[in-house]
Structures are given as C-alpha cells and as structure tokens.
Amino acid sequence: MGYGDLIIRSYNAQKDRVRVEDLERRCEVGPAERGFLIADTLGDPICRIKNSPVYTMLVAELGNQLVGVIQGSIKLVTLHKPPKNLARVGYILGLRVVPLYRRRGIGLRLVIELEEWFIANGVDYAYMATEKDNEASFKLFVDKLSYVEFRKPAILVNPVSRRILRISSNYEFEKLKIEEAESLYRKFMSSMEFFPNDIGNILRNKLSLGTWVAYPRGESWGATFPSSWAMLSVWNSGELFKLRLGNAPSSCLMYTQSSQLMETLFPCFKLPAIPEFWQPFGFYFVYGVYREGPLSGKLVRTLCRLVHNMAAKSKDCKVIVTEVGGSDTSRNHIPHWKFLSCPEDLWCIKAMKNEERSSLIEMMKTPPTRTLFVDPREV
Template sequence: MSTVVPVPATAEDGWPAVAVREFDAAADLAAVERLERACEVGPSSGKLCLFTDLLGDPLCRVRHSPAYLMLVAEAPAGGDIVGVVRGCVKTVACGRFCSSSKVAYLLGLRVAPAHRRRGVGRGLVARMEDWFRQAGAHYAYLATDRDNEPCVRLFTARCGYAKFRAPSLLVHPVFRHDLANHPPHPAIAVLRVPPRDAERLYRARFSGVEFFPTDIDAVLANPLSLGTFLAVPAAAAAAEWRGADAFLAAPPPSWAVASVWNCKDAFRLEVRGAPRLWRALARATRAADRALSRLRILRVPSVPNLFEPFGMHFLYGLGGDGPAAPAMARALCRHAHDLARRAGARVVATELAESDPIISGVPHWPRLGAQDLWCIKRLADGYGDGALGDWTKAPPGDSIFVDPREF
C-alpha cells in the first residue's frame, strides 16, 4: 500500500514569500486544476503531451508508487495556489554501478505564469528534496523534454542536477484497423504470460538494468497493467507453456517481452498548437481510410484525432534477446496497437535507451515522439563512497527501465 508522509506547512527560508505545504485534496483540488490548465506542458510545436488532463486526480501519476507526496506553494496574499510539485520514492537497480539504490522521482512541477522566475519552483524542489532525504532516498531524478530549455536550466544550473540519460520516447498512432495480421507474420507468435511468470521473467531479464523497480510485482499486479506478452518463434509457441523457469532454462533463439499500461484511465492528452494544415491532413487520412476500407481496396495509415483530449497505452518492460529480437518487438508493438484500438486509446507509446538494440524494431512516428532528458542529483553525501563511487557519473548501459507509474 502506498504511504503518504505528511510535511508541515513551512514559510520560506531564503525563498520568495510563499508557503510550501502538503496538498489537501478537499481544499486545493479546484485551485490545482486551474493551475494545471494555465500551464502548458511540453513543446509548442504540435508534439504529443502539450496538455495533460489528470481526470480530477492530481495524484494519479504518483499514487501507485510505494511512497509519494504532493506539495503546493501558496501565496500569502489571498492564499492562491501558485505552484505544485509531485514526488515518489522507490528502490531500483543501478545497472553496473551497484545492485540497487533508493531513489526519488520528481515530476509535475508547475508554477503559475505570473509567479515564474521568482524562485517558486526552486522552493518547491528544495522542500520536496527535504522529504526525499527523510524517506531515505540516495538520489533524486526527473525527466523532461530535451528541448525544454527553461526546465533543463532550472534543474541543472540552479537546483544542482546533472544531465544523466537521454532515452527516446517513441509514439505510434492507433489506426482504424488492426496491424497484427496485416501483413501476416506466420513465423512469430504472441503469447500472454501469467503475472507470476511475468515477474520471474522480468527479474531475470531486467534485474541489472538501470531504474528497474524492485517492486515489479506491484507494477504487474496494478489494475492499470493490462497484461504481459511474449513474442516467440511460432514453432516454440506450439509447445505447451511450462512456466517462466522452464522458458528461461531453454529459451528460443530469439524472443521479446513487453507489458501494457492503461494511461487512458489515469490521464488524458491533447496536442495543442498544431498548424491548421496538420489538422486538415489528419482529417483527410481518416476520410480516405474510411472510404477505401469500405471498398476493401486499401487500408490507409490514418492519423487519429489528437487535437482533442484522448487516451494512451504505454508499453513498458520492452526487451528481449537474440538476433531476431527487434522483429519480435515489432510483433509485440502491433499486438499492443490492436489492444489499444479495441480499448479506444489513440496512441501507443514506449520509451527506450537510444542504444537499445531492440529500438530498431519499434514502429513509431518521429513527429509525435520526443527526445527525453533524465537529470539526477545525489542526495546522501555518504552513500556510494569508496569502491562504488557516484552513480551520477556512471556511464550508461544499453537499456533503461521506464516505470509506467511515473510516465
């Protein structure tokens, strides 16, 4: 069960005249929703995630983590909410640096436009870091768009964070027709893996991957997790499934695994600021797809309506092994597309390290995606000294695990 650790209301200590306190759902919900609407999220070039609607639950992106907190900044005059930030704490793998570490994730920092460049954001981050330390976190990290220069500058130049990893956000629109069998790929089969076997498979496959959560069992058991799927050669699928241990003892030459997370029941997205030409072209693709599909002539890769609030599915834990792993990953992505189409989601997204060899098999539209930047800060001065060194200076590996609870 997630734990909310209360933080007492505090006045500023060298920060501007705002009070930072814990979010109170009964008193602050309407004000926080107004603040969220006033703050555009993401780039202004028509990319994904320009605006996020949290469906009336400001805590939805952290409440599934083991420990979480949301803070608000309150102006003394009138008591208006002028800033908000969220954070959570968990234990993750640190790749080649060490086996695991307790880390904190910082997200959802918003400051009212009229109160920006006054230190409100720094004050919120500092108070959240105090809670991170109280919760025993050794490091804090955050993710932002690489092109979001004001955010990158705030954290790297003023808050003491360092640029750490640069994964790629890959996004594919959901068409009006299925993709799994168009064209058919008889050499690959996709199997649904029971949750316990999925946990065993992930711990065997990802235990050494950076940011892999040690509570992967809780992630897989979450109601928003729609299932784990395994792509294998069709010949291997013909044999009876005997569990993850048997599979790992004698795996096929190539395979891939992934799970699906239902973001559409947690928040909605909307692309804003897109030129009229883009909107017209998107409508034209949908009209052509409808017409040609009725005539059974051709299926057009139509662009769904992304210019009003829509839902998304997120593909997490995507990985595999063998020379044909990218092809296996493509089969999983097509299967995830079809699940999203039936559920009413309009895009499927995943995030992978730039050097991950499986990335070549992931279908995506570059215009909808982004190049992310993860920044990290060491919180506990005494942790990791000696032989282990400092994780913030560790070189990246080929893979990274993106926790869907924090996407």
Template sequence: MGEQGVLVVREFDTLKDCSGVEEVERRCEVAELDAQKEIVGLIRGCIKTVTCGKKLPRNGKNTKNPLPIYTKLAYILGLRVSPSHRRIGIGLKLVCRMEEWFRENGAEYSYMATDSDNQASVKLFTERCGYEMFRTPSILVQPVFGHRVRIPKRVTIFQLGPSEAESLYRRRFSTTEFFPRDIDSVLNNKLSLGTFLAVSVGLFNPGSWPGVDGFLSDPPESWAVLSVWNSKEVFTLEVRGASRVRRGLAKTSRVVDRVLPWLRIPSVPEVFRPFGFLFLYGLGGEGPDAVKMMKGLCGFAHNLAKERGCRVVATEVSSREPLRLGIPHWKRLSCAEDIWCMKRLGEDYSDGSIGDWTKSAPGLSIFVDPREF
C-alpha cells in the same frame, strides 16, 4: 516576495488544497493569478527502490548471472508555478523542500525528466539545484490506424500471467538500470493489461508451454517480451496548434482508411481532441530475430489499443536500445531526446559502496516504470 506576501512551502492537504491545485494546473496553461494568498506552485515526488548497477555473487562462481545493486531513488513527478509568480524563486524553494522530504525518507538519489525544449526546467535543475544531465532516452509514439496491423505469420504471441511475468523479468532483466524492485506491484496493478511473449511459430502451443522455468532453462534462439499499461484510464493527451490544412489532411486519411481498409493506409487518428493511449514497458528480448519479434509484439499492442479506443501507442527506451529498430513510430509524434537529470542526495548506499551513480556510463537499456510516465 515583497508586496506579494510571504511564501510558505508546506505539504499537500487533501481536504483543502484539491481545488487550488487544479486551478494552478489550469492557469499554467492559459491564465494568470490575480488573488493573494492562493496556491501559486506545487511539486510532486515519490521514492522507490531501483537497480543502479550490478555485481558478481560473493562466491564469484556464477559470472553469467550478476546480481542487481539497488538504491532508493526519488523522482520529481511534476513542478508547476503559476505564470504570474514565476522567476521569483518559487520553483527553487519547492525543489529544495521536496529534496528535504526525500532525504528524510532515505532517498539516495533524486531525478527528474523533461523535454529537451524545456530549457527553463533544464536550467533550474542543472544550474541552480545541482542536478546533472544523466540519460537521454527517446519517447517513441505510433498512431493507431483505422485498420488492424498484421502480425507476422512466423511469430506466435503468448500472454503470461503476472507471476510468470515477474519471474521472467527478475531473472532476465533485474540488472537493467532503473528496474523497480517492486516489479510485482507494477505487473499486478489494475492498469497493467498484461505481459506478452513472442517466439517463432510452432515452438509452443497452449498445451506444450513449459512455463517460465522451462522456457528459461532452454530458451529458443530468439524471443521478445513487453508489457502493456492502460494510460487511458489515468489521463488524456491532445495535439494543439495544427493548421486547418493539416487537420483536413488527417481527416481525409482516416476516411480513406475506414472505407478502404485493405489498402492499409497509415492514417492519422483524431489527436486534435483529448485522447487516450497505451504505454509499452518492460521491452526486452534475445537472439538474431528479436527485433522482428518485437515488431510483432508492437503490432499486437497496436491492435489492442484499437480495440480499446486509444489513438496512439507510446513507449520510452534508451537511445542505445538494440530493439528500438523493431518499435514502429512516427518521428513527428515522438521525442528523440527526453532529458533525465539526476542528483546524488547522500553518501550512504543501501547495497554497499558502488561509487556515484550519476557518474556511471549508460547501459544499452533502461526500464521505464509506467507509473511515472
């Protein structure tokens, strides 16, 4: 780094680095770094076991129920470099050191996600770090209105307990790309508000619910499921840069919606100040009316978000997801193309030789882990 001193990349020290890390996060938004020998960059990462493919059972008899192929996947959660220390290789060194830690802990792949507009990040990972553009899911965001959303009368919604939800997900969605092997940890997390199942009205009532085993042994023609994550308790968002005119129109829509709720005007919530949101994950379903069922579940999640004081509901799905037509969202608030880049770290695989996952064709769906959103 020349006159700026020697760059040292080391592990995070909880006792002495918290304030420095917070300062870097702040400066990355509004200011520059002046003093020497301060923290000028940081990177976070984690490793988990996820589904990367599927295979037939060894006996080859049950072709309708393939088995998941798991791999150890590392995820780069965030990379920050102070503005005054950018373009001198700090980001590259942080990524390289993070990858060393990934390899030391047995990760077979590493991936990161960024907005398509963040070309600096895309170029760093694809041109200098050897990553490849892998998937381009969509982040769909729906505002929470001043009025409650009506749930279709033909749809009944049940809440599943964590153990039943785990059974349903493992038996129906474990071969979905990025499905976490520790789905039980996700569903039992205190931030998970529950898993909800939608079916046609009249099929079940609280006294006739057959349990997940009975449900899956003789499933209805159409059904849908999703889980809700309380992101409000972790961090907040804020929309910046809106003109006074836009802010005024948004406020007017809220006033009208509050005074005349029966008109069901799609009002714009107060998103120009820090706000919380709910994240929908584990979306799935089957049958000709699954899209309608999903729309009912999203309406239910909207009302849950309203009760909890959240201002938007968000989810992330594959660009090929069949159920996305049933997910209400506003294009202006959503991100049509979130870029996921991946890199193969090793040659040995935890579940046999499956080829290079980075070269595989995308499936219809992906499982987005709410712990990483």
C-alpha cells in the same frame, strides 16, 4: 524576488483540487516548434503518482493565491553503484509555477522542500526528466540545484488506427501468467538501470493489461527458451488520465481529416487513418521491452502490432507510448510517429546523501546499460 509570505505545504484534496486543476490549465505550455501532448488529469491532480509505493504533492501559496505545485514519488530500484546495486530513489515531476509568479524563486523553493521530504524518507538519489530544450528547467535543476545529466532516453509515440494490422503467421504469441512474467523480468532485467524492486506490484496492478512473449512458430515456450524471443508489458494509462494534442500545425489537422476520409471511402486500400487528437483521449504505455536472438527485432515489431490491435478495439485509446534507453536498439523496431515522439528526453540526477556523492561520480563514468526500465507508474 524572494519568497515573501510564500507557504509550502502538503496538497489537500478537498481544499486544493479545483485550484490545482486551474493552475495546470494556466501552465499549459510546450515546445513552440512542434506539437506536444498535454495531460488531462480528469479532476485528480495526483493521478500520475498515486500508484507509486510512496508519494507526495506539495503546493505553494502566496497570500490567498495557489501559485505552484510539485509532485514526488519514492521507490527502490537497480542503480549500479559500488558496493551495492540497489538504491532508494525519489522521482520529481509535475513542477508548475503560474506564469505571472515565475522568476521569483518559487520553483526553487518547491524543489528544495521536496528534496527535504526525500531526505526524511531515506532517499539516496533524486532524479527528474525534462525535454533537452527546456532551458528554464535545465537552469533550475543543473545550474542552481547541482543535478547532473544522467541518461537521454527516447519517448516513442505511435497513433492507433481503426484498422486491425496483419500479424505474420511465422510467429507464436503467449500471454504470461503474472508469476512467470515477474520471474522473467527478475531473471533478465533486474540488472538494468531503474528496474523497480517491486516489479510484482506493477504487474499485479489493475492498470496492467498483461505481459506477452513472441517467438518463431515451430519452437516451444517452456523449459528452454526459443532461439529468438521478445517480451513486453502493457499499462492502461488512459484509466488514470487523458492526453490532448497542443500546438498542432494546420497541416496535421488536414492530414488527419484526409486520412480518415480515405479510410472511409476506400477501405480496400487498407490505408491507416490518423486518429482525432483534439479531444482528450486515452493511451497504452508499453514497458519492459526485452529481446534475445537474431529474429528478436522482428518479434518486438510483431508484439507492437499485437498491442496496436488491442488498442484498436478500445474506443478510448488513440496512441501507444514507449520509452527506451538512448542506446537501446529496440527503438529501431518500435513503430512511432516522429511528429509526436521525443528522440532525447533528459534525465538528471543528484545525490541526496553525502556518502552517495562519490558513488554518483563513479556511476557517471560507467557506460549506460542498453536497456533502461521505465516505470509505468511515473509516466
């Protein structure tokens, strides 16, 4: 027990890159009862945070061994707390400790050091996400570090088949200019939890494939809004890192192979083939899902078909991932495969400043907004 000669320092790409990659492979563990997605960082350990406004990565060394890592990013977001609705938040991700060195307080020390970096950079709140069944993570953050359960969004994962899906002719589509998309997001979603104040930077990022709206055919998009409409944006996460499927049961392999065979032998049946998941593959992340009007649910589903057809034309993209608030009814209209999806991701939060602790208590009493904005830079 204890820290001993443990050293926590900033990540040095030249010195640490290969060792961090090795550590990540040694820590590839997921839920025993179902398949899980494993990130392949393609030799760049900080790829998941380097598009964030401010970020860092810390490593833990014990003797000449690299035994743990943690990453963090900082941004300004909407967070309903009196008397203002903006907060500087720090996001914690990528906490890993080599199995042989666990239960020695290394993970705790890494989080504490990252929290100190947050405080030095004026962070109001720190938050993290974990699966609700991750007992070790829950004990560390909630029991030892006083984080509190905040939100329970759903992660929806849908496989991309090679078949182009039919899209109803009852709807119109339009790809928005970046300026128009930013204006719409600020108008309709800036009051939603965790809406990033630098949304323009996200939309202008080279990984952003664009923002689309859908509305009933015969109505117009312009000075006034249609009776029903829906909007979403797409981020090409596969340009940063790849995914692999871990812990897949043999039944999944058999189903995948049989579905691909059926599509090849009987294309006239138009049966969707499940893609091959055992080699690293890319994915699209759908974010900023918003809808209004009685037909908006169908319009969200139609936009998801549009995104699927975009992905089907890509040789690398094999799944589409979306994360929505736990009470967001849009989840009922977003196609997903239950085997890979997570119905309850757990977000926990902690005040980094004494004066923010009372605001956090008030936030916990406030019902969550229907929509939770998930930043694609933090996937």
